[in-house]
Structure formats: C-alpha cells, structure tokens
Amino acid sequence: MDEDSRIADVADVPADSTLLFTIRDGFDEREAILTKTDEGEVAAYENYCQHWTDVRLDKGSGATKRDGELVCGKHGALFEDDTGCCTYGPCEDAVLQQVEAAVADGGVFLTDDDYEFVQVGSSMEYDLSSDRSLGFD
Ligand code: FES
Incomplete structure (x- = not known):
C-alpha cells in the first residue's frame, strides 16, 4: 500500500462515532468518514446525508452513532454502519456514498481510484452561523 493513501491507524477508527478525513477529486475536495462496525470491519463513506446532501454527518467532532447506525x-x-443504507428517516432506503478503503499493516488506506487522500479532519472552512439546527426548518 502507498503511504500517501494511509488515512489512519485501524486503532484510531472509532466504533461509537466516526473519523473525518478529506479527499480530493481534481480540484474538488470532499469529506469522508471512517467507522468501525460491530464485526470489526472499517467502513468508509462520503460525509453527506442522503436527504440533504450538503448536510454533514460528522461536523468535525465525530458523528453520532447509536446501535450500529x-x-x-x-x-x-x-x-447502517456496514451498508450505509438508511433504515429510518426522510431518505429511507437511500444509501450513503461509499468510499473504497482497505485495511493493511494496521492502517486504513484509501483505495478509491476516484479520489486522493488529503488529510485527516476537514480542510474546508464552514460558516457556523449559517448552520441551521434541528427544528427550525
Ligand atoms: S438532512 Fe439528514 S435527515 Fe435531513
């Protein structure tokens, strides 16, 4: 595996939340997340809800996870953390955009040909004042 595509150590991927990282497709940067499933596998998805695709699941401090979801x-x-499938909510049956990643030598590597690994965390700036919260829409 190419060290430039190493996202994190497997041990640093949380089972009860997510680890945020940034990927690049040409000039377009996007965010993605890693999470550990109950089976101990590492799953990787783009960090965007399938209801409103500009809404991030992990806003920088880890997404909320409950009972494997x-x-x-x-x-x-x-x-669902292992399939990305929405089991409840306004986008039921929609599926999170998967990002290809593989585990090797104790690390998680980005193996998706569509993206380059940029960094752990977000490389983007967000205007938090415009982030509307639950119940005000
Ligand atoms: S934006 Fe995620 S449930 Fe509506």
Whole structure:
C-alpha cells in the first residue's frame, strides 16, 4: 500500500462515532468518514446525508452513532454502519456514498481510484452561523 493513501491507524477508527478525513477529486475536495462496525470491519463513506446532501454527518467532532447506525443530526435519519443504507428517516432506503478503503499493516488506506487522500479532519472552512439546527426548518 502507498503511504500517501494511509488515512489512519485501524486503532484510531472509532466504533461509537466516526473519523473525518478529506479527499480530493481534481480540484474538488470532499469529506469522508471512517467507522468501525460491530464485526470489526472499517467502513468508509462520503460525509453527506442522503436527504440533504450538503448536510454533514460528522461536523468535525465525530458523528453520532447509536446501535450500529450513524445518525444525521438534521432530521434524524439513521444509516447502517456496514451498508450505509438508511433504515429510518426522510431518505429511507437511500444509501450513503461509499468510499473504497482497505485495511493493511494496521492502517486504513484509501483505495478509491476516484479520489486522493488529503488529510485527516476537514480542510474546508464552514460558516457556523449559517448552520441551521434541528427544528427550525
Ligand atoms: S438532512 Fe439528514 S435527515 Fe435531513
């Protein structure tokens, strides 16, 4: 595996939340998340809800996870951590955009040909004042 594509150590991927990282497709940067499933596998998805695709599941401090499902803080959609499938909420049956990653030598590597690994965390700046919260829409 190419060290430039190493996202994190497997040990640093949380089972009860997510680890945020940034990927690039040409000039277009996007965010993605890693999470550990109950089976101990590492799953990788783009960090965007399938209801409103500009809403991030992990806003920088880890997405909420409950009983193996990622929770969108906006309207409460639940996504299975191992399939990315929405089991409840306004986008039920929609599926999170998967990002290809593989585990090797104790690390998680980005193996998706569509993206380059940029960094752990977000490289983007957000205007937090415009982030509408649950219940005000
Ligand atoms: S934006 Fe995620 S549930 Fe509505």
